[in-house]
Amino acid sequence: MTDAEQFEAIYREYRHKVHDYIRNRVSSPEDAEDLCSEVFRKAMENMNAQRGTGMSSYIYTITRNTVVDYYRTHRVHAPLAEDIPLDDSVEEEILSNDSLERLAVALRQLDEQDRDILVLHYYANNSLQEIANKMDLPYSVLKRRHQALLKKLRGMLGG
Numbered sequence: 001m002t003d004a005e006q007f008e009a010i011y012r013e014y015r016h017k018v019h020d021y022i023r024n025r026v027s028s029p030e031d032a033e034d035l036c037s038e039v040f041r042k043a044m045e046n047m048n049a050q051r052g053t054g055m056s057s058y059i060y061t062i063t064r065n066t067v068v069d070y071y072r073t074h075r076v077h078a079p080l081a082e083d084i085p086l087d088d089s090v091e092e093e094i095l096s097n098d099s100l101e102r103l104a105v106a107l108r109q110l111d112e113q114d115r116d117i118l119v120l121h122y123y124a125n126n127s128l129q130e131i132a133n134k135m136d137l138p139y140s141v142l143k144r145r146h147q148a149l150l151k152k153l154r155g156m157l158g159g
Helices: 003-023 029-045 055-073 090-097 100-108 112-123 128-134 139-156
Strands: none
Touching: 003 029, 003 055, 029 055, 100 139, 112 128, 112 139, 128 139
């Protein structure tokens, strides 16, 4: 089997899985398509370096790193509403009282799905309902999990 045939077989097998993974983490369908193409471009360029690991793990690692790179380079900014209530919410406390470095260390201690919830909500500006739909979780479960995550972060940051 030639390299091109091998790559085509890999693409056919993993394309939908990769696209679904990315689509669940990126709000724009166009960006998801671009990232999916990027994953397979990287996989094709480095196919010989993959030896020693399973193809599934190799593709998953490239996919995950591509999504992480996307969020590092595509800062999502939304305008703030003028009527934000001035209460002592957990979010405000975390963002105003702790340095970003401490927050980054705390986030690295969370499991991947918990980090995804926070990134999708605060960084990609998805509502909790949208995140629940993307993660195929009941809204009430995701809302409780989100609240528990904020409490956990507060404890990790010493607040």
